[in-house]
Amino acid sequence: MTGTLYIVATPIGNLEDITFRAVRILGQVDLIAAEDTRHSLKLLNHLNISKPLTSYFDHNQQFKGERVLHALRQGKSVALISDAGTPCVSDPGYQLVRDAVAEGIPVIPIPGACAAVTALAGSGLPSDCFTFAGFPPSRQGKRRTFLAGMAGLPGTLVLYEAPHRLEATLDDIRQVLGERQVAVGRELTKIYEEFVRGTVSEVMAVVAQGKVRGEVVILVAPGEPVQQEDEPLSEVLRRLLDDEQLSVKDAARKAAEITGSSRNDAYAKALQLRNGADM
Ligand code: SAM
Numbered sequence: 001m002t003g004t005l006y007i008v009a010t011p012i013g014n015l016e017d018i019t020f021r022a023v024r025i026l027g028q029v030d031l032i033a034a035e036d037t038r039h040s041l042k043l044l045n046h047l048n049i050s051k052p053l054t055s056y057f058d059h060n061q062q063f064k065g066e067r068v069l070h071a072l073r074q075g076k077s078v079a080l081i082s083d084a085g086t087p088c089v090s091d092p093g094y095q096l097v098r099d100a101v102a103e104g105i106p107v108i109p110i111p112g113a114c115a116a117v118t119a120l121a122g123s124g125l126p127s128d129c130f131t132f133a134g135f136p137p138s139r140q141g142k143r144r145t146f147l148a149g150m151a152g153l154p155g156t157l158v159l160y161e162a163p164h165r166l167e168a169t170l171d172d173i174r175q176v177l178g179e180r181q182v183a184v185g186r187e188l189t190k191i192y193e194e195f196v197r198g199t200v201s202e203v204m205a206v207v208a209q210g211k212v213r214g215e216v217v218i219l220v221a222p223g224e225p226v227q228q229e230d231e232p233l234s235e236v237l238r239r240l241l242d243d244e245q246l247s248v249k250d251a252a253r254k255a256a257e258i259t260g261s262s263r264n265d266a267y268a269k270a271l272q273l274r275n276g277a278d279m
Contacts, residue, residue, distance in 0.1 A: 002105045003030070003077040005068075007093060009086040009112025013215075014189035015046055017113045023047055025110055030076035033068045035083050035092050043081075056080065058095040065096040072105050079110075086114040090134045090160050116158045119185035119217035122195055126222060129155030136161065136169055141243050143169065144235060147176040149258050151232030157220040166216055167207050173220055174200040176235050181221035187214040233259045237270050248274050 006025050011017040026032060027049050033056035034040035040053065057064055068078055080087050080096060086109075087093035100107050116132045131153050136143045150157050161169050166184070173182065183197045184207070192214060196206050206212060236258050240251035252267035259266070 001075050002103070003072045003075050004106045004108055005072055005097070005100045006077065006079040007087050007097065007107065007109040008079045008081050009110060009114065010040075010043055010081050010084065012085045012113045012115045012118065012189055013187065013193075015043065017189055018043075018047070019110065019112050022110045022112055023049075026051070026079055026081075028077070029079040031068070031071050031078045033078055033080045033096075035081070035087075039083050040081055056096065057092045065099060068096060069099060069103070069105075072100060073103070084113075084115070086112065089114055089116065089132075113189070115160065115185075115188060115215070115217050118188050119183070119219055120156065120158055122185060122188075123156070123183035123219045124195075124197060125156045125181065125183055125219050127156065130158055131155060132158045134160055136172075138162075138165065140168065140172065141239060144172050144176050145239055145258070147172055148232040148236040148239075151177055151223065152260055153222065155222055157222075159218040159220070161216055161218050163213060163216055166212060166218070167204065169218065170200055170204045170207060173218070174204070176232060177220060177223060180223055183219045184212060185217045185219070186212055188217070190214070233261045233266060233269055234273065237266065237273050241270065241273060 006029060008022050008025055026047065029051065032051045032053050034053055035057055037053045037055050054067055056068055071078055080093055082091035082093065088097060097107055120127050120130055131150065133150060136146050136159055179199050179201060182200050182203050183195050184203055185195050187193050196203050196212055233255060236255045237251055240246045240254055246254065248270045252263060252270040255261065255270065256263045256266040
């Protein structure tokens with residue numbers, strides 16, 4: 001009999017935000033796998049839980065799940081936790097869950113805090129349909145292409161961002177997605193918790209004063225359907241033609257794939273841009 005892998009959500013700031021069930025499971029398992037054992041030790045000490053700890057990560061680094069899988073195969077129960085919030089959400093976990101599932105090891109998620117959902121709930125932006133897209137690329141060119149690919153989505157776009165890139169990413173959102181309503185949720189569940197809401201320019205003006213520090217989630221309201229098609233297509237084409245130096249034909253084909261526009265529209269627009277008609 002194999003053990004069970006529990007994917008346990010922990011607080012995103014306020015230590016009260018952990019469920020009774022999560023505390024019980026953490027107290028019962030044979031092993032706790034943590035993204036950063038020193039960081040997690042603080043939470044476990046706070047909860048009066050003393051368990052064997054092992055470090056685990058798969059995020060941007062080599063997969064380190066073998067030790068955990070070995071314990072599970074031997075019948076031990078393991079809880080996976082990350083530094084904050086729900087494992088697997090812009091945090092390690094996916095590869096371990098994938099491999100456990102492939103081996104027929106039971107996987108039980110224990111729900112709890114998640115910054116994306118917490119921010120969405122308090123944003124005041126449409127919450128019936130949303131896309132969580134994690135962290136945008138850190139380089140401007142790739143970030144703009146990434147945002148252009150999100151332009152036609154029907155619901156609110158939810159992004160994580162490092163605080164020092166907040167201003168640049170908001171600027172790209174304005175350039176690529178237009179002057180939409182946005183909300184920035186910062187330091188959620190913590191002492192300086194706040195939302196800054198408004199158009200992208202209004203929020204950027206607040207951010208420029210240096211008042212939005214700490215961890216942030218960016219939420220972008222869906223765009224007007226009419227604006228959605230044309231603007232991002234042009235942006236994507238500009239990048240493919242100017243930055244990536246693709247031919248009109250190749251740029252049109254790629255832009256159509258990225259934005260969902262028809263190839264004919266993309267080709268016509270690419271020609272316009274190349275001829276300088278729409279620059
Ligand atoms: N797994 C986590 C979750 O469930 O939300 C997310 C981990 S990800 C590495 C960290 C990012 O989440 C931060 O850069 C920030 O964008 C967001 N975040 C985490 N805690 C937050 C908080 N208290 N307030 C605002 N954003 C937060």
